[in-house]
Amino acid sequence: MLIEEGVLLSSKTTLGLGGPAKRLARVTSVRELTEALGTGERVLVLGGGSNLVVSDAGWDGLVVEMAMRGVTVRRHEGFCLVSAFAGEPWDDFVARMIDERLVGVECLSGIPGLVGATPMQNVGAYGQEVSDTIVLVRAYDREKGEVVEFQPRECAFSYRSSVFRGKDRHVILEVRFRFACGEDSAPIGYAELARAIGVAEGERAPLARVRETVIALRRRKGMVLDPGDAESKSAGSFFTNPILGPEALAALESKVGPGVAIPRFAAPGGTKLSAAWLIERAGFAKGHTVGRVGISKKHALALVNRGGASSRELLDFAATISETVHARFGVRLEAEPVIVGQQA
Ligand SMILES: Cc1cc2nc3c(=O)[nH]c(=O)nc-3n(C[C@H](O)[C@H](O)[C@H](O)COP(=O)(O)OP(=O)(O)OC[C@H]3O[C@@H](n4cnc5c(N)ncnc54)[C@H](O)[C@@H]3O)c2cc1C
Numbered sequence: 001m002l003i004e005e006g007v008l009l010s011s012k013t014t015l016g017l018g019g020p021a022k023r024l025a026r027v028t029s030v031r032e033l034t035e036a037l038g039t040g041e042r043v044l045v046l047g048g049g050s051n052l053v054v055s056d057a058g059w060d061g062l063v064v065e066m067a068m069r070g071v072t073v074r075r076h077e078g079f080c081l082v083s084a085f086a087g088e089p090w091d092d093f094v095a096r097m098i099d100e101r102l103v104g105v106e107c108l109s110g111i112p113g114l115v116g117a118t119p120m121q122n123v124g125a126y127g128q129e130v131s132d133t134i135v136l137v138r139a140y141d142r143e144k145g146e147v148v149e150f151q152p153r154e155c156a157f158s159y160r161s162s163v164f165r166g167k168d169r170h171v172i173l174e175v176r177f178r179f180a181c182g183e184d185s186a187p188i189g190y191a192e193l194a195r196a197i198g199v200a201e202g203e204r205a206p207l208a209r210v211r212e213t214v215i216a217l218r219r220r221k222g223m224v225l226d227p228g229d230a231e232s233k234s235a236g237s238f239f240t241n242p243i244l245g246p247e248a249l250a251a252l253e254s255k256v257g258p259g260v261a262i263p264r265f266a267a268p269g270g271t272k273l274s275a276a277w278l279i280e281r282a283g284f285a286k287g288h289t290v291g292r293v294g295i296s297k298k299h300a301l302a303l304v305n306r307g308g309a310s311s312r313e314l315l316d317f318a319a320t321i322s323e324t325v326h327a328r329f330g331v332r333l334e335a336e337p338v339i340v341g342q343q344a
Contacts, residue, residue, distance in 0.1 A: 001025055001032040009058055012065070013049035014112060014225060015235050015304075017311045018341070019058025026065045028087070030147065030173060033140060036064050037171075043142075044340055045171055048089070048113035050225070051121065051235055055341030056310045066116050068173065073100060075181075081135070083176045086116025090123075098207045102179035103186055104133040107193065109211040110218040112225045112236075116172040120164050121336070122157045126214055127189035131157035133177040139170035147173065159267065160240045160336060185210040193217065222298035230304070235337040237301040238318060239275040242331050243267050251330055275333055276300035282325045293317045315339065 003025045009018030021044075025036040037043060042061030046052070068085040071093065080102050084093055090113050094105050107128035117123075118130045119137050134157075137150040148170070156163040164170055180186075184204035188194045194201045196213050205213075218224045222231030244252065249264075249271050256262060263274040280286075280300050287297040292309035294317075296302035303314060322333040 001027060001035065003036075007063070009046075009049070009054045009063070012046060012063075013052050013054055013235075014233065015053060015314065016233055017056075017305060017309065017314060018052075018054025019056050021059045021063040022061055024063040024065060026067045028067045028069070030068075030140065033064065033068075033171060033173075034145075036062060037140075037142060043168065045168070047086070047117035050112035051117065051337045053235065053311055053314065053335075053337050053339045055339075056312055057342045059341050064171070066114060066171075068116075071096065073102075078181060080179045080181055081176060082179060083174055084115045085174050086114060086172050088115040089113075090115055090118060095211070097179060098211055101181055101183060101207065103182050103184070103207065104128070104177065104179045105130070106185045106207050106210040107188075107190070107214055110215040110224045115175055119155060119157075119162055119172060119175060121160045122162050124160070126193045126217075128186065129157070130175075130177075131155070131162075132186075133179055134175060135178045136176035137164075137172060138174040138176075139164075139172045142169055142171065158269075159243065159272070166338075183207065220298065222296045222302060222304075230306070231296040231298045231302070232304075233306075234296060234302040234304045237275075237299075237336050238303040239279070239301055239322070239333040240336045241272050241275045242278075242333060243270045243272050244331070245270045248331070255329055273331070278325050278329055278331060278333070279321055282321070282328045284321055284324070290317050290320075311341075 005023055006020045007024045008020050010016050027033045027036055044059050044063045046063050046065045067087040069087050070085045072083045074081045090111055093115055094109050097105055107126035122129050122131045134152055139148055141148045185207050187202045187204055191201055197205045199205050222229055226232050263277050265272045284295055286295055286300050288295045291313055292306050293314045294306055296304050325333055
């Protein structure tokens, strides 16, 4: 097992932020993982670093970088069961599923990171979520010291959340999916995507066409990692879309005043609002920059490192945005990325 000392975590995160890791172990098997965990140090599990804000002080413990690889495809009558190990790059996995004519993750094309992180926040985009197709999650339980399995119900998937998020008890080892077989996608449930493909909402489209269109839409928003695109130096959306109950929604409507249409969508647990809309109306336009951090010119929800920034600057900027939105609209924005390490 490869163990390094003092690796700068800014080199491992898509934001390019984060101080040194005391030790970093790259694990390629369950045996290496248990060996690494056996040292009893504080542990940070690292996937592709695309949903992480690591403090400038770094991580005073062990970082376990997930590098277990392998995909197994088992064909059955009319469906397929596919297992992928945690260290598989997510978008390569999606591309392969499309090549295999498997249906269910095509709208999740172009999302960075590794397979093992996808259940953490129930990764989703353009009307699909990984919980639509996950049938099993295998994980190492650090309390019990054994490998355990989660059925979908036990994963408690919801919008950008699951039983795993915010806790460090389970290290996800493997994710199993059930896919339908076919040439065409699942019904397109997202208006912008349906329009871009040229089908009605609810219709299907060829898998490869859906992938191409999703990636093109994402690229326009700086949502595909690209060293040539400064607007993609982010952790994706920095805030989740808030879900309000009826009273909070009525309070917001009275603050905004009559005649203003608040973008909204029905969601489990209430009404989902657009965090981007709230941020822009609170006075933070796309491209708004403060020192070395700012809002992406292409996407109001993505905070970007404009070069040489610190985590402190980024988090202070995020706090200013959420305090301003709260003062103006009474709505609390929650950060989507996981914030780790001692913040100065
Ligand atoms: C440009 C861009 C676009 C994005 N677009 C989207 C999008 O459309 N939809 C979306 O949902 N997300 C999106 N994201 C966020 C991010 O890509 C996803 O959340 C992704 O699943 C994170 O994977 P990762 O491997 O990089 O995880 P990391 O950032 O490395 O880790 C994230 C969290 O998961 C934990 N973790 C990672 N792997 C494991 C494991 N095997 N076991 C236990 N814990 C683990 C980490 O400790 C950390 O708490 C985007 C990010 C970027 C930069």
